[in-house]
Amino acid sequence: MKIISAYLAIISIAAIIITIYDKSAAKRKKWRIxxxxxxxxxxxxxxxxxxxxxxxxxxxxxKFMAALxxxxxxxxxxxxxxxxxxxxx
Numbered sequence: 364m365k366i367i368s369a370y371l372a373i374i375s376i377a378a379i380i381i382t383i384y385d386k387s388a389a390k391r392k393k394w395r396i397x398x399x400x401x402x403x404x405x406x407x408x409x410x411x412x413x414x415x416x417x418x419x420x421x422x423x424x425x426k427f428m429a430a431l432x433x434x435x436x437x438x439x440x441x442x443x444x445x446x447x448x449x450x451x452x
Contacts, residue, residue: 412431
């Protein structure tokens with residue numbers, strides 16, 4: 364369980380960093396993080412929805428505002444499945 368918690372903490376910190384970097388790069392018209400990379404990090408467990416809302420980054424993109432909550436729901440369902448059927452054996 365400690366390994367999973369550490370993984371989620373690291374991937375979430377990475378998600379926050381790349382989201383803030385991408386917002387900064389957008390303002391400065393510099394090299395950007397691709398949308399596929401942002402989505403992949405979110406799918407791997409990175410919690411970036413709150414960061415995107417707080418810094419107002421990509422909040423007008425339906426792709427992100429629909430997909431990120433859906434990814435979070437899938438993660439919660441997966442976590443409940445793991446807790447119920449694997450950890451309780």
